[in-house]
Amino acid sequence: MSAIRCRGVCKVFGDGRARVVALDNVTLDVAEGEFVTLVGASGCGKSTLLRLIAGLDEFTQGEIEAGGARVLAPGADRAMVFQNYSLYPWLTVMRNVKFARQLAVHTRDRTSADVEVASGRADALLGLMGLTQVAQAYPSELSGGMQQRVAIARALMTKPHILLMDEPFGALDAQTREVMHDLILHVCRLEGCTVLFVTHDVDEAIYLGQRVVLMAPRPGRIDSIHPVPLPPKRTPAMKHSPEFLELRGRILERIRETSGLRTDFDLLEKLSKHVTA
Secondary structure (H helix, E strand, C coil): CEEEEEEEEEECCCHHCCCCCEEEEEEEEEEECCEEEEECCCCCHHHHHHHHHHHHCCCEEEEEEEEEEECCCCCCEEEEEEECCCCCCCCCHHHHHHHHHHHHHHCCCCCCCCCCCCHHHHHHHHHHHHCCCCCCCCHHHHHHHHHHHHHHHHHHHCCCCCEEECCCCCCHHHHHHHHHHHHHHHHHHCCCEEEEEEEHHHHHHHHHHCEEEEEEEEEEEEEEECCCCCCCCCHHHHHHHHHHHHHHHHHHHHHHHCCCCCCCCCHHHHHHCCCCC
């Protein structure tokens, strides 16, 4: 059974001359427990597709299912990490992380056991993210990278069946990003979470993903799908393996082909002749 199932999904913004086809006939299956990454040039609809699966936007045509149920709105089975943190500025780090769990237990009679479980999981997640020392701080007191780690901890708080991540590590420094790669792989494998992960970084896409889905722009569509020939347990040394480098080169080349981002040396030569001092 697929955790995520998209069939002929289209998304159109505007009408008339302002009409933009953001996604056209997207069909994709993500298996239970699978980690799939989405790459492609800007404007190919990666983030739009993620928002449709999350139930945050309505698709124009097609069908999307999550966990066997048709997606019509956001659901408790899905959690999303955005590019821009989206933390509540009036809540501390700890209360931000606990918020999703507290919201869930308000739908039934809240017990002391619920509170205890929420506190224990929040403590563990903050420890994993290296945020224990700032648990009582407010988002405005944190760096962008720390805020994003809070957002990731909050998304994991409810043990979501499906985790949707939109460039979640973009604000992190290189060293922290590598640690977060291994952490998110370990947590999702441990809890059996299905992940759909958007990134512009091809190395990141290959290192994290079991499959890399390459999307093309104008209109946004799936161009190709690349299985990753690496074992489930990843190590940084794999980034230098022949298999990794071969797949990296193939995906980068295809991104250039689909986006038109090729270097035109004739135009560069022509430009250089018109450069004045």
